[in-house]
Amino acid sequence: MDDVTDGRGKAGVERVPLGAMTLYPLPESVPQARRWFRKFLARHDPACSLDDCLLMLSELVTNAILHSRAEDEWRIRVEWWREGDALRVEVHSPGFPADVRMRESPAGEAHGRGLRLVDALADSWDAGPSRFGGTVVSFVVGKAWPP
Template identity: 70%
Template sequence: MICTIDRHPSEDSPRLGAMNLHPLPDSVGIARRWFRKFIAPYEPACSVDDCVLMISELVTNAIVYGRSEDPWVVRVEWFREGTSLRVEVHNPGFPANVRLRCPDANDAHGRGLLLVDSIAESWHHGPSRFGGTVVSFVVADAWTT
């Protein structure tokens, strides 16, 4: 199995869901599909397509840049914080290696964080509570109440 899902967060947690993905290219599509499926019951007012695009970019980066000598997973978690949605993507990479690039028009790569920066209300990177790196984004007004 490429993915495990946490469908039932505790009642007092703002976490709406989480998934663990193997660091394989197929996991990007799985992350998109599962996020759509598990966010739908919460009826967000924001663009789920925009969220899926940003998740796709961050999971791709996590797979490409995550490093560990031990078996590892990419962890994706999503939270409701008031009317905002926060999505975190964790991997065993190094936080100092996360950077926003300005690729040339002919560059085939390097636009992931640029997309996140242009769509999200804000984004952040740093050390993950699981070890390694977390990159997160916030979508404001994801819910009306």
């Protein structure tokens, strides 16, 4: 995972912070995350599909709520940046990065397709250790803004 504190992302591309939020690990945080993300990202006039980004964000926040565990009270941290012409969104939560994986879900099962959706819609996604401790899962949408 790149160190965000130096203001540079992969290949030395400058990261411009666009927004962040901290959420409680509750089901009502998912629609709250969508509302805030839409409000704060829309003013940057992205060329990418905001609906696709909202779906991917919803899936990652839902996964964080359902699968993260900590002994103490905890929160979910969501941050997003512009990296050149790309949009990067990160969801930080407690837990072990090795536990993040795509699953095969039987037909009719309500859960288990979140990372598959992210994999299909994003240009790339990644999971690893969070700089806050725990896990970060991120996605990147390329050509989110004209170069």
